[in-house]
Amino acid sequence: MILKEATIREIKTRMERYPSHRSAVLPALTAAYKQVGYLTPAIYRELARVIKVPYVEIMEAATFYTMFPKQEVGRYLIQVCHNISCSLRGADNMITYIESKLDIKLGETTPDNMFTLISVECLGGCSAGPMFQIDDTYYEDLTREKIDKILTDLRAQAEQDSR
Ligand code: FES
Missing domain, CATH: 3.40.30.10 (Glutaredoxin)
Structure with missing residues (x-):
């Protein structure tokens, strides 16, 4: 597990605000990015499990937005x-x-x-x-x-x- 309990809790809280789990993809990516500092396929898999959205949809959103680095970056x-x-x-x-x-x-x-x-x-x-x-x-x-x-x-x- 890469995501901390606090991050998963934050994601689940946000999910409650949306009628569809799919709407929580960007907030979930943002929460994961804020915790880890970048996003990887392993994180997409965890997010897919947490918000119950297909892996490919998480990956598509993450790779579309340049604001989510895909490798470790500086401070x-x-x-x-x-x-x-x-x-x-x-x-x-x-x-x-x-x-x-x-x-x-x-x-x-x-x-x-x-x-x-x-x-x-x-x-x-x-x-x-x-x-x-x-x-x-x-x-x-x-x-x-x-x-x-x-x-x-x-x-x-x-x-x-x-x-
Ligand atoms: S062209 Fe829009 S912010 Fe730079």
Whole structure:
């Protein structure tokens, strides 16, 4: 068993809100992702058992959404939007800047396991691009200076959390 009792309880509580178990797939994936940090076929199997939805439907939903990483990622997953509005407002330059600042390429994780950098499709913050999402927070109208501060603050936060 990968999922903790608390996660399964949360999923079952959410299931009660929906008329169909199928509607609980995304909340269940979200709960599993929040516990584990990424999703795997073994987790899809557990979720299928818990919410009584076919494995393939869990897998289809999980693989459709880029917000669910499918492999272990760093403490912070930086999801940079590279869709049209953000691209027109400099997303490519921001990606290049983050890559050079963290000394990694898209899809990679820093050696200290602090940051993973990926690019994603539109996150719905088009009017404030370029932007990225880390955990549940959107960071918008990014500039190099803003990125420097965000990354420094997150490192400090992680250090504080580890004490
Ligand atoms: S195009 Fe980047 S948030 Fe929509």
